[in-house]
Amino acid sequence: xxxxxxxxxxxxxxxxxxxxxxxxxxxxxxxxxxxxxxxxxxxxxxxxxxxxxxxxxxxxxxxxxxxxxxxxxxxxxxxxxxxxxxxxxxxxxxxxxxxxxxxxxxxxxxxxxxxxxxxxxxxxxxxxxxxxxxxxxxxxxxxxxxxxxxxxxxxxxxxxxxxxxxxxxxxxxxxxxxxxxxxxxxxxxxxxxxxxxxxxxxxxxxxxxxxxxxxxxxxxxxxxxxxxxxxxxxxxxxxxxxxxxxxxxxxxxxxxxxxxxxxxxxxxxxxxxxxxxxxxxxxxxxxxxxxxx
Amino acid sequence: xxxxxxxxxxxxxxxxxxxxxxxxxxxxxxxxxxxxxxxxxxxxxxxxxxxxxxxxxxxxxxxxxxxxxxxxxxxxxxxxxxxxxxxxxxxxxxxxxxxxxxxxxxxxxxxxxxxxxxxxxxxxxxxxxxxxxxxxxxxxxxxxxxxxxxxxxxxxxxxxxxxxxxxxxxxxxxxxxxxxxxxxxxxxxxxxxxxxxxxxxxxxxxxxxxxxxxxxxxxxxxxxxxxxxxxxxxxxxxxxxxxxxxxxxxxxxxxxxxxxxxxxxxxxxxxxxxxxxxxxxxxxxxxxxxxxxxxxxxxxxxxxxxxxxxxxxxxxxxxxxxxxxxxxxxxxxxxxxxxxxxxxxxxxxxxxxxxxxxxxxxxxxxxxxxxxxxxxxxxxxxxxxxxxxxxxxxxxxxxxxxxxxxxxxxxxxxxxxxxxxxxxxxxxxxxxxxxxxxxxxxxxxxxxxxxxxxxxxxxxxxxxxxxxxxxxxxxxxxxxxxxxxxxxxxxxxxxxxxxxxxxxxxxxxxxxxxxxxxxxxxxxxxxxxxxxxxxxxxxxxxxxxxxxxxxxxxxxxxxxxxxxxxxxxxxxxxxxxxxxxxxxxxxxxxxxxxxxxxxxxxxxxxxxxxxxxxxxxxxxxxxxxxxxxxxxxxxxxxxx
Numbered sequence: 015x016x017x018x019x020x021x022x023x024x025x026x027x028x029x030x031x032x033x034x035x036x037x038x039x040x041x042x043x044x045x046x047x048x049x050x051x052x053x054x055x056x057x058x059x060x061x062x063x064x065x066x067x068x069x070x071x072x073x074x075x076x077x078x079x080x081x082x083x084x085x086x087x088x089x090x091x092x093x094x095x096x097x098x099x100x101x102x103x104x105x106x107x108x109x110x111x112x113x114x115x116x117x118x119x120x121x122x123x124x125x126x127x128x129x130x131x132x133x134x135x136x137x138x139x140x141x142x143x144x145x146x147x148x149x150x151x152x153x154x155x156x157x158x159x160x161x162x163x164x165x166x167x168x169x170x171x172x173x174x175x176x177x178x179x180x181x182x183x184x185x186x187x188x189x190x191x192x193x194x195x196x197x198x199x200x201x202x203x204x205x206x207x208x209x210x211x212x213x214x215x216x217x218x219x220x221x222x223x224x225x226x227x228x229x230x231x232x233x234x235x236x237x238x239x240x241x242x243x244x245x246x247x248x249x250x251x252x253x254x255x256x257x258x259x260x261x262x263x264x265x266x267x268x269x270x271x272x273x274x275x276x277x278x279x280x281x282x283x284x285x286x287x288x289x290x291x292x293x294x295x296x297x298x299x300x301x302x303x304x305x306x307x
Numbered sequence: 308x309x310x311x312x313x314x315x316x317x318x319x320x321x322x323x324x325x326x327x328x329x330x331x332x333x334x335x336x337x338x339x340x341x342x343x344x345x346x347x348x349x350x351x352x353x354x355x356x357x358x359x360x361x362x363x364x365x366x367x368x369x370x371x372x373x374x375x376x377x378x379x380x381x382x383x384x385x386x387x388x389x390x391x392x393x394x395x396x397x398x399x400x401x402x403x404x405x406x407x408x409x410x411x412x413x414x415x416x417x418x419x420x421x422x423x424x425x426x427x428x429x430x431x432x433x434x435x436x437x438x439x440x441x442x443x444x445x446x447x448x449x450x451x452x453x454x455x456x457x458x459x460x461x462x463x464x465x466x467x468x469x470x471x472x473x474x475x476x477x478x479x480x481x482x483x484x485x486x487x488x489x490x491x492x493x494x495x496x497x498x499x500x501x502x503x504x505x506x507x508x509x510x511x512x513x514x515x516x517x518x519x520x521x522x523x524x525x526x527x528x529x530x531x532x533x534x535x536x537x538x539x540x541x542x543x544x545x546x547x548x549x550x551x552x553x554x555x556x557x558x559x560x561x562x563x564x565x566x567x568x569x570x571x572x573x574x575x576x577x578x579x580x581x582x583x584x585x586x587x588x589x590x591x592x593x594x595x596x597x598x599x600x601x602x603x604x605x606x607x608x609x610x611x612x613x614x615x616x617x618x619x620x621x622x623x624x625x626x627x628x629x630x631x632x633x634x635x636x637x638x639x640x641x642x643x644x645x646x647x648x649x650x651x652x653x654x655x656x657x658x659x660x661x662x663x664x665x666x667x668x669x670x671x672x673x674x675x676x677x678x679x680x681x682x683x684x685x686x687x688x689x690x691x692x693x694x695x696x697x698x699x700x701x702x703x704x705x706x707x708x709x710x711x712x713x714x715x716x717x718x719x720x721x722x723x724x725x726x727x728x729x730x731x732x733x734x735x736x737x738x739x740x741x742x743x744x745x746x747x748x749x750x751x752x753x754x755x756x757x758x759x760x761x762x763x764x765x766x767x768x769x770x771x772x773x774x775x776x777x778x779x780x781x782x783x784x785x786x787x788x789x790x791x792x793x794x795x796x797x798x799x800x801x802x803x804x805x806x807x808x809x810x811x812x813x814x815x816x817x818x819x820x821x822x823x824x825x826x827x828x829x830x831x832x833x834x835x836x837x838x839x840x841x842x843x844x845x846x847x848x849x850x851x852x853x854x855x856x857x858x859x860x861x862x863x864x865x866x867x868x869x870x871x872x873x874x875x876x877x878x879x880x881x882x883x884x885x886x887x888x889x890x891x892x893x894x895x896x897x898x899x900x901x902x903x904x905x906x907x908x909x910x911x912x913x914x915x916x917x918x919x920x921x922x923x924x925x926x927x928x929x930x931x932x933x934x935x936x937x938x939x940x941x942x943x944x945x946x947x
Contacts, residue, residue, distance in 0.1 A: 102344075103344030104344075106342070106343060106344050197344060199344045199345050199347070201347075228343070229343050229344060229345045234339060234341060236338070236339075237338035237339075237368070238338050238339050238340075238341055239338045239339065239340045239341070240341050240342075240343055240346050240349055241340065241341070241342045241343075241346070242342075242343070242344065242346035242347070243342045243343060243344045244344065245346070247346060247350070249346055249349050249350050249353060250338060251349060251352075251353055252944055254943055254944045254945045255945040256943060256945070257352065260352050261345075261348050261349060261352060264348040264351060264352065265345065265348055268348070
């Protein structure tokens with residue numbers, strides 16, 4: 015994986031501006047998929063812009079004249095789980111970087127935010143099954159471990175989200191915030207199953223789809239022999255404008271189907287293409303404003 | 308399947324074009340090999356295109372196959388493939404159908420008539436012609452008539468539909484020669500089909516005409532229609548007032564039986580449709596019987612009809628007609644000099660229905676009451692000014708002026724007289740010449756001028772509306788014209804012995820009598836005696852004609868192709884014109900030609916021939932379709 019150094023620098027500036035907690039970013043102000051069970055207030059923390067104002071403890075404000083929000087036990091123990099697709103399909107790129115590089119940068123971005131906010135985070139890789147899961151920890155050292163993992167990962171195998179999530183959810187001991195980053199190019203039935211499993215075992219789930227512009231637009235012409243990067247199946251065809259149009263329609267249909275599933279479960283679903291600068295993509299994800307823009 | 312042949316085998320070298328096409332295809336870069344994650348969508352699309360998937364099992368690039376096929380088919384088309392088949396082929400021909408349209412073809416032994424049967428046969432010949440053939444049609448009446456000069460199959464069929472049979476005799480020989488001439492310019496196979504009953508032919512024999520045509524490479528086929536001899540016909544008729552009793556009719560006619568039938572027949576004689584005589588007579592087979600009747604008749608003009616009441620195969624000759632003029636006494640004033648125009652006076656005196664009054668100018672009595680005024684040898688010096696003006700008035704009121712060609716005529720030939728005359732007189736010719744009857748006419752009937760000569764005569768030029776009856780050296784000697792309600796006659800055969808020897812001819816009084824009778828009829832100046840079919844007559848002026856079959860025309864020249872009574876419509880009344888067949892040969896309807904094929908057995912012979920069937924058109928269509936398919940494929944690929 016190749017991390018763009020400027021991305022990390024920009025990330026640093028971004029976190030200063032944002033001052034957001036990753037947990038807030040991921041939950042996005044939406045009600046948790048798991049309804050509250052009379053949560054106990056664990057402690058308070060300073061209010062940051064974007065926090066749910068309903069959590070402001072006005073008694074503390076009255077005493078201190080500073081804004082603090084209640085932190086519940088559950089929130090206090092919230093861990094950020096990032097599940098990253100490491101199948102062969104992610105080893106594809108026609109633009110500046112491959113999909114895995116892009117996805118990994120996004121994952122690293124979220125991990126970096128967690129470090130800045132002293133929150134626990136972890137990263138797991140999957141293809142047909144779960145691979146390389148790290149123990150949730152805080153701090154920069156853990157961040158570098160994640161970076162090392164991402165840099166040394168081999169991309170191989172088919173994608174099976176259902177299988178991978180099934181295995182991963184057994185490892186989740188508490189409610190967590192989950193981010194799945196993949197191209198989600200696999201049969202819809204398998205995807206559906208995986209999404210449902212993840213939603214049941216997470217407080218909040220965000221799904222980030224990474225696609226390459228080449229696979230979106232089919233940026234080739236004439237007679238082409240296509241080989242599937244995962245199944246190795248070959249298909250020869252002539253790319254006429256009509257064919258490309260039909261392909262795009264089918265791809266969009268697939269994406270819309272995933273979006274519908276996510277909407278029905280209250281899951282955030284975002285599609286990004288690798289020709290978009292990562293920092294812009296990250297800002298879109300965290301919903302903030304980049305300094306100087 | 309007959310073997311395939313090629314007209315132009317050199318074109319097959321064009322197949323070599325396939326080689327560069329294949330080379331270009333091979334040189335074409337191989338398809339790119341792209342590894343992408345989203346092949347599942349591509350495969351899903353390809354599954355929906357079953358045909359192209361199927362095709363791609365055999366051919367990776369259908370466009371290449373199509374292009375090779377296009378080149379192959381195009382080259383094959385240029386090579387001109389053909390097969391030889393044997394089929395009955397209609398070669399291109401130029402034909403003329405000579406169709407007998409004479410009276411005998413109206414015989415009904417073949418239903419509805421021989422002529423209609425002939426038309427049917429002609430129609431079947433014409434309908435079997437190829438598209439590029441030509442056809443002409445000649446109707447063989449007493450003169451050949453080209454009904455169609457050179458038309459295609461369709462126009463010939465239309466022309467045949469319109470032709471009609473006449474009541475005339477036939478002239479097959481000349482008709483065949485006309486057909487020969489019509490074929491002279493053609494380079495195609497030439498055939499003449501002669502359809503007739505071959506009962507007779509005037510003039511040239513058909514067999515001789517056939518030989519003459521054959522000399523020019525023309526095939527002549529004789530096709531016979533009709534095979535009956537069952538016919539009685541009136542072949543001759545004479546009807547006039549008896550010489551000794553003008554109130555009695557002298558009627559004589561011949562009935563010819565051409566066939567083997569014999570028996571009793573009824574004969575009826577009618578005057579203006581009222582029977583005045585009749586009898587039942589025995590007719591023997593193959594006989595010619597003379598009949599005579601002398602019934603009483605009135606003084607009036609009347610149409611005499613003779614009818615044979617016998618049903619046979621030809622009806623047109625079962626009736627004959629004759630017009631009997633009105634019995635009138637002619638009152639004649641002769642302007643003459645003492646002891647002049649003696650022979651003329653004697654001739655008139657000899658007529659029992661003429662009264663002559665010689666008058667010696669300058670004193671001319673009132674012309675009222677006189678039917679004729681004859682200007683004879685009268686001294687011009689004694690003719691008072693205005694005399695001819697008065698005579699003009701007399702003629703306009705209905706009188707007839709006869710101007711005799713005398714030596715005094717030059718002196719009398721003023722503008723006033725010139726205006727009246729049917730001829731323009733020039734100088735006197737002093738030469739002995741014979742006299743010729745110009746046309747069959749009521750005036751010239753029953754006369755013969757074989758030994759009549761003129762010694763002196765005026766050179767003349769016939770006026771436009773005049774009718775000439777006698778002439779010599781193209782100079783009219785007897786002519787007449789209408790003028791107002793009357794008429795004017797130029798009598799150039801002066802009976803004076805210095806001018807001619809007419810006075811010695813027994814025909815002179817007959818001529819005179821005929822002239823007087825003719826001119827003294829109702830003022831229609833018809834000038835026509837009973838005629839036979841096939842004759843042309845000139846009328847003194849344009850007249851409305853109604854034929855026996857009811858057709859109408861307005862003309863001054865009439866071809867008599869129908870037997871029966873024509874009606875001539877003048878301003879002051881109608882005049883009947885009887886026309887008869889009176890032709891022994893036409894009445895004999897038995898067939899005469901052994902050289903002819905019966906119409907019922909005739910068929911246009913078509914020999915099977917080897918025919919080349921080429922496929923150029925079909926191959927071009929295939930190439931065009933394939934080019935369209937290629938365009939569609941290019942369009943689907945987004946290349947155009």
